[in-house]
Amino acid sequence: xxxxxxxxxxxxxNELDKWLTKENNxxxxxxxxxxxxxxxxxxxxxxxxxxLLQMVLSAQERGEDIKTLIGGDYKSxxxxxxxxxxxxxxxxxxxxxxxxxxxxxxxxxAIHIVISKETIALIHNAVTGQQLNFQxxxxxxxxxSYAIILVTAFLIVxxxxxxxxxxxxxxxxxxxxxx
Numbered sequence: 001x002x003x004x005x006x007x008x009x010x011x012x013x014n015e016l017d018k019w020l021t022k023e024n025n026x027x028x029x030x031x032x033x034x035x036x037x038x039x040x041x042x043x044x045x046x047x048x049x050x051x052l053l054q055m056v057l058s059a060q061e062r063g064e065d066i067k068t069l070i071g072g073d074y075k076s077x078x079x080x081x082x083x084x085x086x087x088x089x090x091x092x093x094x095x096x097x098x099x100x101x102x103x104x105x106x107x108x109x110a111i112h113i114v115i116s117k118e119t120i121a122l123i124h125n126a127v128t129g130q131q132l133n134f135q136x137x138x139x140x141x142x143x144x145s146y147a148i149i150l151v152t153a154f155l156i157v158x159x160x161x162x163x164x165x166x167x168x169x170x171x172x173x174x175x176x177x178x179x
Contacts, residue, residue, distance in 0.1 A: 002043055009046040016053040024056050024066045030164040031074055037161030038082045041092065048081055075165035104153065108146050112138075 020028060031052065035045050059069040070077050088096070113119055118136050125132050 002041075006043045006046055009043070009050060013046060013049050013053060016050070016057065019057055019060075020053070021060060021065070024060065027066045027074060028052065028056065031078055033161050033164040034075065034078050035082070037158055038078075039087045039093070040082060040085045041088055044085050048085070078165060100154075101150070104150055105146065108149060112142065 017025065017028070032045075032049055035048060038045070040048075055069060056066050059066065113136065116136060118133070122132060122134065124130075
């Protein structure tokens with residue numbers, strides 16, 4: 001039931017996204033990336049996203065941008081919103097991790113099947129009328145590769161999400177004068 005509500009809300013939000021100005025869309029993407037790695041449910045992420053979209057779209061109609069609406073510190077704003085929402089329980093976090101892990105593993109497995117030499121040999125044998133061999137070995141190297149890819153992907157997503165609202169370093173800072 002909650003998955004259906006979340007999916008419906010996501011689709012509605014995707015439609016609202018189309019109405020954002022380019023400048024507001026850039027900031028909204030960063031804010032949503034930050035929310036995606038927060039310890040709140042997907043449903044609450046979509047509720048917050050919809051509220052933000054409606055606020056920003058209303059501001060756009062008045063001729064204001066997101067910076068005027070929220071102020072310059074988007075991270076603090078998001079942190080306040082996140083703090084006001086119920087946090088995911090340990091059980092929800094574990095289930096989310098398992099869900100993501102299984103989906104990622106199945107995608108990697110499908111890629112492995114498609115590009116493996118055994119699949120190419122199977123197709124060749126099917127075309128030439130030779131005996132078909134449906135066995136696909138999985139080596140320790142394959143499993144190690146999967147583990148490295150998954151850990152790297154999880155880390156990249158986490159780092160991008162956590163750093164999406166960090167203020168950029170100013171490159172034009174004045175340098176101290178030397179005597």
